[in-house]
Structures are given as C-alpha cells and as structure tokens.
Amino acid sequence: xxxxxxxxxxxxxxxxxxxxxxxxxxxxxxxxxxxxxxxxxxxxxxxxxxxxxxxxxxxxxxxxxxxxxxxxxxxxxxxxxxxxxxxxxxxxxxxxxxxxxxxxxxxxxxxxxxxxxxxxxxxxxxxxxxxxxxxxxxxxxxxxxxxxxxxxxxxxxxxxxxxxxxxxxxxxxxxxxxxxxxxxxxxxxxxxxxxxxxxxxxxxxxxxxxxxxxxxxxxxxxxxxxxxxxxxxxxxxxxxxxxxxxxxxxxxxxxxxxxxxxxxxxxxxxxxxxxxxxxxxxxxxxxxxxxxxxxxxxxxxxxxxxxxxxxxxxxxxxxxxxxxxxxxxxxxxxxxxxxxxxxxxxxxxxxxxxxxxxxxxxxxxxxxxxxxxxxxxxxxxxxxxxxxxxxxxxxxxxxxxxxxxxxxxxxxxxxxxxxxxxxxxxxxxxxxxxxxxxxxxxxxxxxxxxxxxxxxxxxxxxxxxxxxxxxxxxxxxxxxxxxxxxxxxxxxxxxxxxxxxxxxxxxxxxxxxxxxxxxxxxxxxxxxxxxxxxxxxxxxxxxxxxxxxxxxxxxxxxxxxxxxxxxxxxxxxxxxxxxxxxxxxxxxxxxxxxxxxxxxxxxxxxxxxxxxxxxxxxxxxxxxxxxxx
Amino acid sequence: xxxxxxxxxxxxxxxxxxxxxxxxxxxxxxxxxxxxxxxxxxxxxxxxxxxxxxxxxxxxxxxxxxxxxxxxxxxxxxxxxxxxxxxxxxxxxxxxxxxxxxxxxxxxxxxxxxxxxxxxxxxxxxxxxxxxxxxxxxxxxxxxxxxxxxxxxxxxxxxxxxxxxxxxxxxxxxxxxxxxxxxxxxxxxxxxxxxxxx
Numbered sequence: 001x002x003x004x005x006x007x008x009x010x011x012x013x014x015x016x017x018x019x020x021x022x023x024x025x026x027x028x029x030x031x032x033x034x035x036x037x038x039x040x041x042x043x044x045x046x047x048x049x050x051x052x053x054x055x056x057x058x059x060x061x062x063x064x065x066x067x068x069x070x071x072x073x074x075x076x077x078x079x080x081x082x083x084x085x086x087x088x089x090x091x092x093x094x095x096x097x098x099x100x101x102x103x104x105x106x107x108x109x110x111x112x113x114x115x116x117x118x119x120x121x122x123x124x125x126x127x128x129x130x131x132x133x134x135x136x137x138x139x140x141x142x143x144x145x146x147x148x149x150x151x152x153x154x155x156x157x158x159x160x161x162x163x164x165x166x167x168x169x170x171x172x173x174x175x176x177x178x179x180x181x182x183x184x185x186x187x188x189x190x191x192x193x194x195x196x197x198x199x200x201x202x203x204x205x206x207x208x209x210x211x212x213x214x215x216x217x218x219x220x221x222x223x224x225x226x227x228x229x230x231x232x233x234x235x236x237x238x239x240x241x242x243x244x245x246x247x248x249x250x251x252x253x254x255x256x257x258x259x260x261x262x263x264x265x266x267x268x269x270x271x272x273x274x275x276x277x278x279x280x281x282x283x284x285x286x287x288x289x290x291x292x293x294x295x296x297x298x299x300x301x302x303x304x305x306x307x308x309x310x311x312x313x314x315x316x317x318x319x320x321x322x323x324x325x326x327x328x329x330x331x332x333x334x335x336x337x338x339x340x341x342x343x344x345x346x347x348x349x350x351x352x353x354x355x356x357x358x359x360x361x362x363x364x365x366x367x368x369x370x371x372x373x374x375x376x377x378x379x380x381x382x383x384x385x386x387x388x389x390x391x392x393x394x395x396x397x398x399x400x401x402x403x404x405x406x407x408x409x410x411x412x413x414x415x416x417x418x419x420x421x422x423x424x425x426x427x428x429x430x431x432x433x434x435x436x437x438x439x440x441x442x443x444x445x446x447x448x449x450x451x452x453x454x455x456x457x458x459x460x461x462x463x464x465x466x467x468x469x470x471x472x473x474x475x476x477x478x479x480x481x482x483x484x485x486x487x488x489x490x491x492x493x494x495x496x497x498x499x500x501x502x503x504x505x506x507x508x509x510x511x512x513x514x515x516x517x518x519x520x521x522x523x524x525x526x527x528x529x530x531x532x533x534x535x536x537x538x539x540x541x542x543x544x545x546x547x548x549x550x551x552x553x554x555x556x557x558x559x560x561x562x563x564x565x566x567x568x569x570x571x572x573x574x575x576x577x578x579x580x581x582x583x584x585x586x587x588x589x590x591x592x593x594x595x596x597x598x599x600x601x602x603x604x605x606x607x608x609x610x611x612x613x614x615x616x617x618x619x620x621x622x623x624x625x626x627x628x629x
Numbered sequence: 630x631x632x633x634x635x636x637x638x639x640x641x642x643x644x645x646x647x648x649x650x651x652x653x654x655x656x657x658x659x660x661x662x663x664x665x666x667x668x669x670x671x672x673x674x675x676x677x678x679x680x681x682x683x684x685x686x687x688x689x690x691x692x693x694x695x696x697x698x699x700x701x702x703x704x705x706x707x708x709x710x711x712x713x714x715x716x717x718x719x720x721x722x723x724x725x726x727x728x729x730x731x732x733x734x735x736x737x738x739x740x741x742x743x744x745x746x747x748x749x750x751x752x753x754x755x756x757x758x759x760x761x762x763x764x765x766x767x768x769x770x771x772x773x774x775x776x777x778x779x780x781x782x783x784x785x786x787x788x789x790x791x792x793x794x795x796x797x798x799x800x801x802x803x804x805x806x807x808x809x810x811x812x813x814x815x816x817x818x819x820x821x822x823x824x825x826x827x
Binding site for chain 1: 639640642667669670671781782
C-alpha cells in the first residue's frame with residue numbers, strides 16, 4: 001500500500017516535471033503541460049493511474065481552494081470598491097451574455113432546462129489560472145486589457161460562489177437517489193429541507209466573517225510572536241483546511257469558504273505573509289488538479305462522438321469570444337486590447353470542473369453529459385494558447401497596433417513605489433519623514449507587536465520576512481522604484497540586495513549599515529547606497545563638543561560635511577582592500593589597526609579644510625608673498 | 630536711548646583680523662544686541678519669527694559684513710530673503726520696519742582707490758550697495774551711508790584699532806538722535822566730523 005502510494009507520487013511528480021518543462025520550452029502555458037501529463041499517465045494512454053484519479057482529483061481540489069483563498073486575499077474591500085464599475089459592469093455583461101447564449105444553444109440541442117442552466121453557468125466561467133498566468137508572464141497586468149481581464153475573472157470568482165449556492169436548489173429532491181452516493185459523507189445540508197439549506201449557507205458565511213475577525217487574526221498574532229516560521233505556515237494551512245472542513249461539513253463548496261476567509265483576512269497585516277506562504281503550495285496543488293483533470297478526460301467519449309464534441313467546442317468558444325468582444329465594445333476598449341481580451345478569456349475555466357462535478361453529485365447532470373462537458377472544458381483550455389498565438393502573430397500585426405503597447409494605469413503614483421524594510425527606530429524616522437512629505441512607503445517588518453501597533457496608527461505595515469522573494473514580490477517590488485533597508489541585520493540587507501541585483505536591477509537599493517565593516521561588505525557586493533548609522537550622529541556629537549571648546553558652529557558644520565565626504569571617499573577606496581585581509585577572524589585587532597591608520601592619516605592632514613574662500617588670513621599671506629617677490 | 634541691532638555675518642570670522650577688532654569693540658556695549666548669524670544658523674535654517682521679533686525690538690539695524698565679490702555673504706542674503714517678508718516688512722500696509730534706521734558696516738580688502746570709476750573695480754562701494762539701500766527704502770527704513778573699513782589687507786594694527794574706536798563712537802551717536810540729516814550728504818559715515826579722533 002505504502003509502496004503504491006510512493007509509486008504514484010513518483011509518477012505524478014515525474015510526469016509534471018517532464019511535461020511542464022516541455023510545455024514551457026515550447027512557449028506554452030504550464031497548465032497545458034500539467035493537463036498533458038495527466039492525459040499521458042491517465043488510464044487511456046499509459047495507464048499508470050486508473051480509478052485513483054478521482055481520489056486525487058478530490059485531494060487536488062485543495063489547489064483550487066487555495067487559489068480562491070488567495071484571490072480573496074487580493075480583494076481588499078477598498079480596492080474592490082474602486083474597481084466596482086468594471087468588475088460588475090464587464091463581469092456582469094460577460095457572465096450574463098455567455099449564460100444567455102449558451103442556455104439557448106443547449107436547450108436547442110434538446111437538453112432539460114436545469115441541465116442547460118448548469119452547463120451554461122459552467123461555460124460562462126473562464127480560466128483564472130490560464131489567463132492570469134499569461135497576463136503576468138507577458139507583463140500586461142497594467143494595460144486596459146489586463147485590468148479588464150482581472151475584473152471579469154474576479155467577478156466570475158465571486159459569482160461562482162452564488163452559483164454553488166444556487167445549484168442545490170435545482171437538485172431533484174426525490175430523496176432516494178441523492179443519498180446514494182453521499183451516504184457516508186457528513187453533509188448536514190443534504191439532510192436539511194431546502195429552505196434550511198440556504199439558511200445554513202448564510203450562517204456559515206457569517207461564522208467565517210466573525211471567526212476571521214475575532215479568532216483567526218488574534219491567533220495569527222499569537223503565533224507570529226513565537227517567531228517560529230513553520231508555525232505560521234501551519235497556521236495558514238489550518239485556516240484553509242479549517243474553513244474547507246466547515247464548508248464540507250455544511251455541504252457546500254469549500255472554495256466558497258476559502259474565498260470568504262481570504263476576503264476577511266485581506267485587511268490584516270498577515271496578508272502578504274499568508275500569500276507568500278501558500279503561493280508555492282497553491283501552484284503545485286493546482287498543477288496536481290490539472291493533472292487529475294487530464295487523467296480523467298475520457299477519450300472514449302471523444303472517440304464515440306468526435307463531431308458533436310468538436311462542434312460544441314467551437315460553438316462555445318465562438319459564443320464566449322463574441323460576448324467578450326461586445327463587452328470590450330461597450331467599455332470602449334481599443335481594438336487591439338479588445339482582441340486580446342476576446343481570445344484570452346474564451347476558454348471554459350477550472351471552476352467548470354467544480355460546478356459540473358458538484359451538479360453531477362446532486363444528480364442534476366447525467367454521467368455522459370458530465371463526461372462530455374469535462375472533455376470540452378479541458379480541450380477549450382488546451383487550445384487557448386494556440387488561439388492566442390494565432391491572434392498575436394497573425395491578427396494583431398494586421399490591425400497595426402502591437403500588444404506591447406502598454407497603457408499606464410490611472411494611478412501613476414503607485415508605480416513610483418517605495419518599500420521600507422524594518423520599522424524600528426531607524427526605519428520609523430525615515431518612514432515618518434517620507435510620510436510627512438506625502439510619500440507613502442509599503443513597510444515590511446518582522447515584529448508582529450510593532451506591526452499591530454503601527455497598523456492601529458494607520459501605517460501600511462505588513463508582517464513578514466523580507467528576505468523572501470515571494471514576499472517582496474507581493475509587496476510590489478516589481479513596480480517599486482526604491483527599496484530602503486532600515487534593518488541593522490546585514491544578512492537581511494545582503495539577501496535583499498542579491499534579490500534586487502538578480503531580478504529587479506532597476507530598483508534602487510538604499511541600505512542602513514551598522515558600521516564600516518558592514519559597509520565594506522555591502523559595497524563589495526556591488527551595493528552603491530550604503531548609509532552608516534553611526535557616522536552622522538557621532539560627528540554631530542563631536543561637532544557639539546568642539547563648539548563648546550570655542551570653535552565656530554558654521555565652520556564646524558562645514559567641517560562635518562567635509563569629514564563625511566573624506567570618510568566616504570576613503571570607505572570606498574578601502575572597501576576592496578579590506579577584503580584582502582586574511583585574518584578576518586581577528587576582527588578586533590584588525591579594527592584597532594585600521595583605526596590607528598585612520599587617526600594617523602587624520603593627524604597628518606590636520607583640520608579637514610578644503611576651501612579658502614572668505615579667508616582673509618590666507619589672502620593676506622598670499623599678498624605678502626607676491627610683494628616679497 | 631535707541632536700541633541697536635547688529636546683524637554680523639562672516640563665514641570665516643575666526644580668520645578675520647579686521648572684523649575681530651571691530652566686533653570686540655562694540656559687541657558688549659550697552660543697548661547693543663550683537664547677533665553672529667553664522668554662529669546662530671550654521672545650517673542656513675533661519676528662525677524667521679525670532680528674527681522678526683528682534684527687529685521689532687530695535688530702532689537701528691546694522692548689517693555688518695565683509696564685502697566679498699561686491700556683495701554680502703550668502704547667509705546675510707538668505708536672512709534678507711527670509712526675514713523681510715512681504716506683508717510684514719514691505720508691501721501694502723506693511724509697516725513693521727517703518728522709520729527704523731538702517732546701514733551697512735563693511736570691511737573691504739581693496740582700498741578706496743580701487744573702488745571708483747577709474748579704479749579696477751569700476752564703481753564706488755556705495756554704488757555696489759544700492760540693493761541694500763533700496764531694500765531698506767522698500768521697507769520704509771531710513772538708510773544711512775555705509776561705515777567702511779577699506780584696504781584691510783594692508784592696514785596696521787593701530788589703524789584697525791582706530792577704526793574700531795570710530796565704530797564705537799558711531800554706535801554711541803546712533804543711540805542718540807542721529808538721523809540722515811546729520812550726515813550732510815557724506816559718502817561714508819567715517820567722514821562725519823563727530824567720528825574724528827583727537
């Protein structure tokens with residue numbers, strides 16, 4: 001038993017790695033790779049997995065659940081409100097229009113109205129996974145096409161919840177059939193009369209919202225205080241699994257619960273941390289989901305009815321494309337943006353699998369209808385990249401505008417972002433000074449107490465480990481202009497510096513360092529903007545001492561500037577030298593030796609004086625010399 | 630007795646022989662407020678309300694500075710720009726400085742002979758000081774001719790001490806009822822008979 005489980009895991013992972021690599025090499029979406037590997041290892045081709053495919057599908061649905069949780073996290077109520085017109089407008093037209101046309105299509109084909117309705121619901125949904133991935137890969141998120149797609153997909157993700165809530169109402173309540181398959185699941189919902197089902201759904205939604213506020217966030221804060229990172233990962237999973245369990249217990253989609261949980265937590269300081277923790281798992285589980293889907297494509301169904309399936313596939317894609325084009329037309333998108341929108345969202349999405357199997361479980365759909373729709377869905381997803389390539393290579397160039405024309409978003413300020421890492425005494429001074437000049441920075445900090453406090457003070461602060469690429473990315477480093485590292489941990493500065501050099505070389509990186517030696521190290525790593533925290537303060541103190549000894553304040557303040565310049569120059573000169581020191585272990589001795597060197601140099605140079613302006617003594621001396629000659 | 634405000638401005642006071650002697654002579658006199666601007670605002674961040682308060686409290690304003698590149702040091706120009714605000718020092722109904730007495734006390738490296746139409750500098754010191762004169766006029770102040778210590782590079786210690794004494798006498802005169810009429814169209818305040826040392 002254990003052996004076969006391990007064997008299956010090996011098959012899945014190997015299949016994924018091979019097929020996704022090939023798909024990527026061919027410039028196709030990774031989704032295609034996953035689907036393809038599912039098909040290959042599935043019962044109809046290589047037959048490595050048989051009926052277990054369904055169990056795996058069930059497990060892999062966690063990928064979809066997590067994706068919805070993460071989408072929920074994205075939707076801060078504030079952002080949602082700002083985008084409400086495009087989300088509801090474009091999304092509403094797209095979903096409504098597609099449902100209407102496909103409902104007519106399927107009733108014309110002679111299906112029962114309930115079946116036609118469920119299928120048209122499934123058809124109306126596009127693939128968030130495919131579309132968002134392509135948009136992000138091509139860097140089109142900020143175009144009108146990008147925002148339009150995002151709005152429509154978001155609307156779909158929300159509407160799917162209502163669909164999932166609505167489908168049970170269509171169920172044939174003969175009683176006898178419905179308990180047959182689900183007799184051993186603990187579904188509360190199925191034991192309830194219809195009216196109470198809706199009530200139970202409402203109650204569980206309210207329960208999630210309340211628990212999110214008063215249970216989950218306080219719990220996360222307690223966990224964060226322990227500073228054990230694994231615990232936070234565990235907590236993230238606990239949230240997702242807990243909500244899923246509750247939803248499954250009630251008998252509605254766990255995805256619905258996860259989405260709501262995400263929305264509830266989107267305003268908390270743990271948003272980015274949760275996002276970056278779950279992101280890799282989500283992708284892998286989604287991959288597994290796609291593989292399971294691929295494995296469950298029934299090729300016998302295709303072989304039995306190739307014409308019907310091919311015809312339906314084309315008809316559905318045409319309907320979706322037409323509605324999308326009209327939507328773009330109504331919202332006055334330029335032709336190129338409209339075509340991109342039309343072709344990238346014309347497929348049926350992964351939620352169709354969820355909807356269809358849900359409806360099938362409730363015996364609304366017959367097995368053959370479901371098999372057919374599953375095949376069409378998988379095929380429509382598979383040909384999306386091909387359609388996109390045709391659009392980009394053959395259609396767009398003809399209409400004269402290229403997809404690479406990027407329109408700036410309405411709010412340009414956001415693209416001039418500043419990320420501030422570390423909000424201790426040093427960082428907070430920077431943050432406050434910036435803020436008092438109307439410059440807001442996205443703040444990352446690792447102290448959950450401080451994060452909590454600062455959020456109460458109205459700062460945009462996020463909890464998390466800033467050395468992680470994914471956290472920096474979710475904090476928006478791709479669009480950032482400057483990253484300030486105000487922590488005194490050199491390991492953090494080095495890690496962030498490396499990320500910026502490797503991935504985001506356009507971002508300016510400004511670093512606080514504790515001392516000269518940290519500064520050497522950072523300079524040698526190719527960081528330009530290094531700020532020693534002790535330099536200015538110690539010189540201010542020294543300046544005040546000299547002022548008390550009778551030196552003039554103006555002269556001293558100029559001398560401080562001179563000294564800083566001289567010291568920065570020497571820092572840069574000596575940084576390469578310091579690296580050559582072999583006995584780095586005897587740091588104290590080296591330090592002393594170097595200090596001695598500096599002091600001797602200073603003594604030789606005397607007072608750091610660069611300018612002779614206003615110096616009548618100097619002028620008098622020079623005049624005397626001239627006269628003597 | 631009139632109250633006198635001396636706004637002294639020298640970026641390298643500690644290296645200035647002439648100004649040291651001049652300042653030592655007058656800074657502790659009764660009724661004189663001596664302000665060293667470069668000591669007070671080393672970072673050029675002038676406390677405008679405080680400066681306005683000081684101006685209000687005094688009757689005679691002296692801009693004491695070396696003459697360098699035919700003008701005053703940058704901090705003094707900064708002081709003029711920042712402190713003499715529109716609506717307070719000048720402009721409609723602005724009369725904070727009305728009828729106060731104002732003058733420049735300057736030291737120049739170059740001699741009197743250099744500062745004339747035939748000299749290397751082409752113009753007289755008074756001509757170079759026109760902006761200050763008009764600034765005072767715009768603020769409704771009565772502007773007196775300058776007190777100038779010229780050719781400082783070649784002046785002996787004794788000569789400088791003499792100037793310092795004149796400066797001290799001038800302060801005493803200004804504390805009395807000395808007005809523009811008493812100047813009798815002199816070029817320099819140094820030339821008025823009252824300052825002649827016996």
